[in-house]
Amino acid sequence: MSKKPRTAITPTREENFPEWYQQVIKSADMAENSPVRGCMIIKPYGYALWENMQRIFDDMIKKAEVKNTYFPLLIPLSFLAKEAEHVDGFAKECAVVTHHRLEADEDGGLKPAGKLEEPYVIRPTSETIIGDAMARWIQSYRDLPLKLNQWANVMRWEMRTRLFLRTSEFLWQEGHNAFETAEEAREDSLKMLEAYRHFAEDYLALPVITGEKTVDERFPGAIATYTIEAMMQDGKALQAGTSHDLGQNFAKSIGIKFQGRDGNEEFAHTTSWGISTRLIGGMIMTHADDDGMIMPPKVAPHQVVILPVVKDDPDAIYEHCEKLKENLEVLGARVYLDKREMRTPDKMWDAVKKGIPLRVEIGAREMEAGQLTHVRRDLGRESKTTCAAEEFLLNVQGILDDIQSCIYNKAKAFMEERITDVSTLDDVHKHFADGKLGFVRIDVSCLEEDALEPIMKEHSLTTRCMPFADDGKMVLIGKAY
């Protein structure tokens, strides 16, 4: 009887983390691979999650007086070429549109025709085309600040892709702000990073470390890149959001000029900032367990699933559950009443794998007694509670809040336990050579040492960030996605 308990996901995290990750997505029915290489199909349940994330973050940036816009998918090649570092950074991963027509070929197929005079690239990011518009829209300091955002898809031709974490096409928001002074731009990039921290920690329950990227990890063309770094359950880092202080680099190369208060012509100071569908991958690798996804209540597509335990007379139970659903919705909860013609255990496991935070079960006995049974996804069977329906309605919001903070605290403890302070490069080497997980924290001066590079290479490490908490005196090093 040494048989281990059956898990809903095989393999388990311990057995094979990357494969487990794929299976969680498949089992939760969030996304799948598409016929197009490296591009995913986000399925309804996964997209509902993204929509919740979008809505919340969109509200946040509107409060910061950012206006939404939409810019073209295609960017003239010459635009991208304007900022030298930017080209270097993105050239290798650009998809290029060279033709605008198809015509029949000799074999009865189709071939591209109508060669374009100037090719377009499919946007890998939009600094250049938005900058071009800003250059026309901004004349005087009175036009500043100008804060624009777009929710869009971008394409980066990736060598190796993984659903949500790294796909050739992905969805994101990209914010692009322009300011009169360097100080305002710097403050803005920090402010948007703080918005990301707030969003990640307080809505997605993802504990993050805020900090500045080292020079070699900077966005191409930026003078500073700030990041929120999260730690996955395998101890690897995930860059979960970034904001960039672009200084005057883009303004100078694109020509974003304005007449200043003293009448002289000046270049604007710009920032850009983005978060993407990658955050979904981050939530999976942070919260999910060997039974599948665990959704943070604040963004969960369904916060509560109601499972009617049907015997002889389904109609009576269904009607009873419909009423409960309405009562919960009045309280603001997102509720799914599962009336599918399936066996109850199958529905239960489906809810488990989808990570619905709270499961409610109602059978004939409970209906008679005005009771219900509820189970928390994060705590499992142990948390099974039977109580009066009225009592549940009073408590439901509190339970959801508790799930939200429990999964956050669990992830935070996990991360903190796996950040190790070390004092020498030799310690760094030993840490990872011993197969230990997580990040090491070491004095930034180590970045100057020649001995660093071989160690980083040997263990495939990268610098994650110089945490604000350490005033930029320390640097975190770890493996990363």
Add this chain to the structure above:
RNA sequence: CGGAGCGUAGCGCAGUCUGGUAGCGCACCUGUUUUGGGAACAGGGGGUCGGGGGUUCGAAUCCCUCCGCUCCGACCA
């Protein structure tokens, strides 16, 4: 883009070495009995074996060539 593995029913796989009628488990459909925790029995549907080309009387199987996926590296949100 280098190295390794893989592609056969919706999913997971066997069959490939040694060419000879397309298989298994789960899922699905029908029926019966079940139902507070991944049901049982019976019957049934579903595949140009990733695409193209070649060798052969005959190819999932051998050869060539594309395409895709996974893992490890390099690159990156």
